[in-house]
Amino acid sequence: MYLKIWTSVEKSSSVTALDSSEAGAIHSRRAADRNAATAPQTWQSYDVVFRAARFDAAGGKVSPARVTVVWNGFVVHDDVAIDGPTGGGAEESALAGPIRLQDHGDPGANPRFRDIWLEPL
Secondary structure, three states: OEEOOOEEEOOOOOOOOOOOOOOOOEOOOEOOOOOOOOOOOOOOOEEEEEEOOEEOOOOOEEEOEEEEEEEOOEEEEEEEEEOOOOOOOOOOOOOOOOEEOOOOOOOOOOOOOOOOOOOOO
């Protein structure tokens, strides 16, 4: 899932090792603190609190984006600073951006999404 286009949290359920490209990771930046995956073909739960980077009136960044991720009831990222876009993301900006859900097109492993809530902080 991409948050404000440029930050990706990986969502696979096939974790074999903690890595920055595996489930629960902040893509290409930081592995999850633990493997909280449930069995393959079962629902995974992610609660994500994301605060976009802050910019001053001149457009200069004054603080990085921050994210907390709770995966299947376990905190795997706790108020982690993210300084810049992750793999595949667009450049940071002060503008609001979308939430994107991604499917890598892996045959037989297509993700399904349900019960999605977005609440402004």
